[in-house]
Amino acid sequence: MNQKKKLTDLLKDASFLRWLRAGRPGSDPEWNAWSKEDSANEKMAEDAAAMEQGLPFRQQKVSAELTQEHWAGIQARLNDQDVPAKRRRLLVWSAAAAVLLLVSLIGAQWLVGGEMAWSTHQTAMGESATISLPDGSTIYLGANSSLQYPTDFLAAEERLIHLEGEAYFEVQPQKQPKPFLVRTPALNVRVLGTTFNVNAHRSQPIVSLTSGSLQVIHPGTEVTKILEPGQTAQFIEAEGQFNIVSDAAAYWASWKAGEWQFGKDGVPMTEVIQRIEETYGLKCVVDNPAILQRRPAGKVSIDDREVLFASLSALMDLDFRVEGNELHIRQSEN
Amino acid sequence: MTNALHKDNSHTGSHLKQVFRSELSMKQGQRSKQLEIRLQKGDVSALEELYQQYHPELYLYALKLTNSQDLAKDAIQDTFVAIWKYRSNLAKANSMRFYLLQALRNQCLKILKKRRRFLSIGQGSPEMVIQPEELKLKDTSQETKQKIIQALYSLSNRQREIIYLKYYENLDYQEIATLLSINYQSVVNHVHRAIVRLRDADVLKLLER
Numbered sequence: 001m002n003q004k005k006k007l008t009d010l011l012k013d014a015s016f017l018r019w020l021r022a023g024r025p026g027s028d029p030e031w032n033a034w035s036k037e038d039s040a041n042e043k044m045a046e047d048a049a050a051m052e053q054g055l056p057f058r059q060q061k062v063s064a065e066l067t068q069e070h071w072a073g074i075q076a077r078l079n080d081q082d083v084p085a086k087r088r089r090l091l092v093w094s095a096a097a098a099v100l101l102l103v104s105l106i107g108a109q110w111l112v113g114g115e116m117a118w119s120t121h122q123t124a125m126g127e128s129a130t131i132s133l134p135d136g137s138t139i140y141l142g143a144n145s146s147l148q149y150p151t152d153f154l155a156a157e158e159r160l161i162h163l164e165g166e167a168y169f170e171v172q173p174q175k176q177p178k179p180f181l182v183r184t185p186a187l188n189v190r191v192l193g194t195t196f197n198v199n200a201h202r203s204q205p206i207v208s209l210t211s212g213s214l215q216v217i218h219p220g221t222e223v224t225k226i227l228e229p230g231q232t233a234q235f236i237e238a239e240g241q242f243n244i245v246s247d248a249a250a251y252w253a254s255w256k257a258g259e260w261q262f263g264k265d266g267v268p269m270t271e272v273i274q275r276i277e278e279t280y281g282l283k284c285v286v287d288n289p290a291i292l293q294r295r296p297a298g299k300v301s302i303d304d305r306e307v308l309f310a311s312l313s314a315l316m317d318l319d320f321r322v323e324g325n326e327l328h329i330r331q332s333e334n
Numbered sequence: 335m336t337n338a339l340h341k342d343n344s345h346t347g348s349h350l351k352q353v354f355r356s357e358l359s360m361k362q363g364q365r366s367k368q369l370e371i372r373l374q375k376g377d378v379s380a381l382e383e384l385y386q387q388y389h390p391e392l393y394l395y396a397l398k399l400t401n402s403q404d405l406a407k408d409a410i411q412d413t414f415v416a417i418w419k420y421r422s423n424l425a426k427a428n429s430m431r432f433y434l435l436q437a438l439r440n441q442c443l444k445i446l447k448k449r450r451r452f453l454s455i456g457q458g459s460p461e462m463v464i465q466p467e468e469l470k471l472k473d474t475s476q477e478t479k480q481k482i483i484q485a486l487y488s489l490s491n492r493q494r495e496i497i498y499l500k501y502y503e504n505l506d507y508q509e510i511a512t513l514l515s516i517n518y519q520s521v522v523n524h525v526h527r528a529i530v531r532l533r534d535a536d537v538l539k540l541l542e543r
Contacts, residue, residue, distance in 0.1 A: 007522060007526060008518070008519055008522045011507065011522060047526060047529070047530060050529045050530075050533055050538065051525055051526060051529050053543070054497075054500065054501040054529075055469055055497060055501045055532075055541060056469060056470040056501075056541050056542050056543070057468055057469060057470075057498075057501055057502040058467075058468055058469065058470055060390075060394050060468065061390070062389065062390035062393050062394065066393070067385075067386065067389045067390065067393075070389065070393070070407055070410050070411060071382065071385055071386075071389070073407070073411045074385070074410075074411050074414045074415060075378075077411065077415050078378065078381075078415065078418055173474070173476050173479055211480070212480060212483060213483045213484075213487060215401070215463065222402055222405070224401050224402075224461065225461075226461060226463065226487065228487065
């Protein structure tokens with residue numbers, strides 16, 4: 001047994017596999033000798049053993065109702081193919097009757113169950129709130145935002161949150177694996193045990209992942225993407241896919257610490273303006289388009305809006321003045 | 335002495351297991367032959383039997399491939415309608431289960447392509463999520479899960495699909511090669527690299543053995 005062996009061949013060799021499964025060193029002296037011949041052989045045996053052992057998957061279950069439901073759809077289509085045209089009319093009627101029955105069944109269920117009850121949390125302009133969910137997860141709700149979850153949050157099959165506005169999530173993993181799903185009007189986020197921020201103020205929400213792993217789902221096109229920690233995603237409609245950047249996560253996570261971190265490289269002024277409008281409900285007016293080209297860097301406090309405007313003013317040498325519903329941003333006079 | 339005895343026992347054990355397994359697969363073989371004959375005669379109840387037997391694992395695989403309950407359902411239904419339509423082709427299939435997995439995978443890729451979610455049929459695998467909860471873990475702390483998530487996502491989509499086929503669906507290297515239209519050697523290489531990677535990330539020891 002002195003010729004070199006390839007892993008591929010070894011995995012086809014019944015005597016090798018037997019020897020491997022019995023635990024090393026095993027009862028087969030030839031294979032014992034081979035593995036001691038040189039360290040490469042021993043390493044190969046070790047790798048092969050790990051490959052044979054593999055990963056212990058849990059057996060997943062599919063509910064009998066789902067199996068039945070899918071079968072009903074198949075049956076309907078089989079009937080449609082097999083039945084000659086004359087009989088189809090009758091089928092249409094019986095299908096209609098079935099639909100009616102289904103509708104009345106659903107209706108009855110709704111009447112019995114009543115409407116789904118929701119817990120709602122809401123923040124005013126410039127305000128934020130910390131919400132503890134029944135499962136131990138924490139949500140920091142940003143300004144001018146609202147969040148709803150079913151009152152039977154723990155009993156439901158998935159942990160479902162409806163979000164309008166912005167929130168930072170610290171999701172508590174559970175012993176019984178249960179998906180955590182954040183729905184916003186234009187984007188869904190499926191969480192795999194994680195901390196992340198969702199800004200759904202915008203028509204295309206921005207999702208930023210601090211740690212863990214999550215999947216963003218664009219419901220319109222069903223395009224999905226799995227994010228890695230540090231990545232920020234926004235769906236670009238024109239391209240039909242997500243734009244991913246990896247240098248914005250600190251900015252998107254910073255508001256819950258009472259500041260905006262623009263970082264060393266700064267953030268476009270247009271982004272800051274949009275953020276001010278979302279957070280304080282003000283309309284920003286700029287007297288010189290050159291202001292929009294700027295990129296403030298560093299960080300500012302957002303404890304309250306006067307403090308924010310004062311620090312932005314110092315940082316950028318601009319005047320910030322609130323006039324009614326508008327925030328006027330001008331070049332400083334001196 | 336005790337050592338040798340122990341080894342002998344385990345040897346006999348695995349031998350028995352093999353005999354038992356081949357008997358089992360013979361019985362299954364006969365059953366699926368009968369199913370096949372009934373199917374070809376146009377017996378819908380045979381299709382339903384086939385469906386009931388394989389729906390759960392097929393649905394879970396479709397769910398993995400498409401990442402969507404709706405698309406998985408479509409893929410399952412299209413597959414069985416197609417099997418019914420082309421039931422005469424069944425005679426060429428060696429194993430019903432493998433034939434179904436193959437038909438389903440093609441259907442899933444077709445649907446994904448139509449949805450522009452996955453563009454290259456024949457190369458690569460769609461994005462496949464494996465969550466730590468799907469594995470038997472020694473402990474379910476956040477830290478453990480985090481580590482496993484990171485390690486699983488450091489694998490390529492192809493590696494994740496192959497891992498799933500090998501260790502959840504229990505397909506052998508040759509079956510995986512046929513299913514994915516790649517050669518035997520590359521399946522072995524993918525499994526090898528994935529396992530070494532998980533071991534290097536210290537993840538294998540977090541799993542129940």
